[in-house]
Amino acid sequence: MVTVCVHVSLKPSLLDSAGRTVAQSLQKLEFGEVEEARIGKTVTLKLQEYDEARVKAMCDKLLANPVIEDYRIEVAE
Amino acid sequence: MVTVCVHVSLKPSLLDSAGRTVAQSLQKLEFGEVEEARIGKTVTLKLQEYDEARVKAMCDKLLANPVIEDYRIEVAE
Incomplete structure (x- = not known):
């Protein structure tokens, strides 16, 4: 069994409105050192066998x- | 400026219904090797300075x- 993590993120040129809200909320709490936040997702897959081309096709x-x-x-050991 | 990634995932003992739907969808497509999928989120923060205790407090x-x-x-270089 192989564990594979797929990290999906918005392209850097696009506005991440959820991330901006998180950054503003952190600044309002007390965390003034936060300049920017961007939110992505991670899909962790357990596969019977790993084939990079097939995982790319899934993406x-x-x-x-x-x-x-x-x-x-990212292939985890 | 320091870039910090915070990986947030559902506790392993909890049912991840969105992940299960992803796994079933992948199996129906053609990817029979998928045993399980779990979905998490990643918050990428740009900070003026890094203090682990403060990032834990943000979490x-x-x-x-x-x-x-x-x-x-995870602190990125």
Whole structure:
């Protein structure tokens, strides 16, 4: 069994309104050192066998929206 | 400026219904090797200065729900 983490994040050029709200909330709490926050998601998959091309296909078909999101695949030991 | 990634995930003992839906969808597509999927979120913070205790406080106060979620702090270079 192989564990694979897929990190999906909004492309850097796009405004992350949820992230901006988080940054503003942290600043209002007491955390003035926060300059920026961006929010992404992580999908942790348990696979019977790992094939990078197939995991990329999963990302392109379901896990990420390639128009607005980037993804990064990380194989855990 | 320091970049810090906070990885927030549902505690392993809790049912991740969104993750289960993703796993079932992947299996229906053509990816039969998927055994399980769990979904978490990643908050990437840009901080003027890094203080681990303060980032933990951000997690406990806003970024994670300690009742149902675990978090892991990763300092990027």
